Amino acid sequence: MLVARRRSRRAAPLNLPKPSAPLALAALLWLALVAAAIVLFGEDGDPDRPRIAPLPPKSCPGPEVGVHSTLAFDGDAQRRARTVDAIDEVLGAQVVRDSLLWHQIEQIEGERDWSRSDSVVEELRAAGIEPVLVVIGSPSWANGVPESTPRHFVNVPPRGPTLDAWIKQYADFLAEAVSRYRGAVRRWEIWNEPNLTLFWRPRPDPDAYRQVYERLRATILRVDPNAEVAVGGLASLVAEPPEPSIPGLAFLGRLTRMQPPLDNVAIHPYTTDDHPPAVHVPGQNNFDDIGRVHDQLVAEGERASIWVTEWGWSSATVGERRQAQYVDRSLAMLEARYPFVRVATHFADRDRPPEFFQGLLANDLQPKPAALAFRRHADLAASRC
Numbered sequence: 001m002l003v004a005r006r007r008s009r010r011a012a013p014l015n016l017p018k019p020s021a022p023l024a025l026a027a028l029l030w031l032a033l034v035a036a037a038i039v040l041f042g043e044d045g046d047p048d049r050p051r052i053a054p055l056p057p058k059s060c061p062g063p064e065v066g067v068h069s070t071l072a073f074d075g076d077a078q079r080r081a082r083t084v085d086a087i088d089e090v091l092g093a094q095v096v097r098d099s100l101l102w103h104q105i106e107q108i109e110g111e112r113d114w115s116r117s118d119s120v121v122e123e124l125r126a127a128g129i130e131p132v133l134v135v136i137g138s139p140s141w142a143n144g145v146p147e148s149t150p151r152h153f154v155n156v157p158p159r160g161p162t163l164d165a166w167i168k169q170y171a172d173f174l175a176e177a178v179s180r181y182r183g184a185v186r187r188w189e190i191w192n193e194p195n196l197t198l199f200w201r202p203r204p205d206p207d208a209y210r211q212v213y214e215r216l217r218a219t220i221l222r223v224d225p226n227a228e229v230a231v232g233g234l235a236s237l238v239a240e241p242p243e244p245s246i247p248g249l250a251f252l253g254r255l256t257r258m259q260p261p262l263d264n265v266a267i268h269p270y271t272t273d274d275h276p277p278a279v280h281v282p283g284q285n286n287f288d289d290i291g292r293v294h295d296q297l298v299a300e301g302e303r304a305s306i307w308v309t310e311w312g313w314s315s316a317t318v319g320e321r322r323q324a325q326y327v328d329r330s331l332a333m334l335e336a337r338y339p340f341v342r343v344a345t346h347f348a349d350r351d352r353p354p355e356f357f358q359g360l361l362a363n364d365l366q367p368k369p370a371a372l373a374f375r376r377h378a379d380l381a382a383s384r385c
Contacts, residue, residue, distance in 0.1 A: 050118045052184040053125040058385050063334055063341045064130070065374075065381040066095030067349040067360065068310050071120045072104065081123060086365045087349050088127040092378040094385070096124055097132040097189070097309050097345040102173050103139040103153040112173075114180065125184050132187040132309070132343060134232065135174060135216060136199070142169050155201045159208050167212055171219040178223040186224070187343065189266050189309060190216050191232030195251035196241060203244040206254040214260050230264035231255070233309045237289045239272055249289075249296060256300045264342065267293050268310040274317045277330040287311065287330055290338050305340050310347040312358035315368060324369035327360070331377035346374065 058064070067087060071080050087093050098120055106112045124131045137153035140146060143166060145155040157163045178188075193199040194209045209232075217229045234248035241247065246254075248267065256262065271277065272284035280286045290308060297304055311330060315323040327346065334344050351359035360371040 066093035233266035316357035328373035
């Protein structure tokens, strides 16, 4: 049972630069802008709520463009700051998809340390970037799996009383997170690739996911009625993944038949063997499966928009020049063909050797050719907002 009183460690508030304008009028204008740009989350009497720049109202006719990052997993504060700078200054991203990690924030039951999560949200907002947070994972004390177990945090209890209790604990944690970041985070994704055993252990279960999604969605919208919530990014949309994983479209079909409230569906249209975005190979995963997902939702009477929260090509496989061409073509397809896509976050911001080379930036944050292709489309997307 969760303890009734929680202890939270407060992260340092956002440090704003001092105005450099020599004239008093300029200084006053600067202070007015700062006051307008900062939400004082502590104004309700809670001294532990951080000060974070709020999101501006937006109305974009096309997708908001950004990247997937792993800032929440990176314990090096200086590296996180350099990464955010590169995402902003080099890539010009509007949004960054990152993770909200319960197992990291509450390692000991009843003691929540928000410092790293606060830092990620604060730094993104200070750069004028919108965070999209993926709610994923749980601590060992909640899911019952020892920390020594590989990928222990993505284990989910089986359906029944154990799952019910876990969901209740999760909703308690998430309610505090949404309250903490209300106004600075409006988009939430419930889990990542729940149709694959890599992220939903021991085996994917559409019915269990429905229960988790419905309760956590309701929690988010209760705390922040202006929030947007998506089904967690479904991967391997068509091709059969290794059992017991479930193809993304089949998983979505089983989910929609249970009729949960669907506002947004996140997908990951990676192509099989890194083939080009404009090439369609029957029976394989294709970038244009974005259209198939939309058509399936429409056929089932769903009006959900689509978030494309991961896609990309490894420069180690296709080469840096071809990667740039594929990034350029895929973004052009998103702009021209799929008006129902509201968010598009490329995987990834930077390479993570030895496994991932889909980054727009190298591991040392130097831009690859794909970064330049991406920046052109990011600037176009920003001009539409």
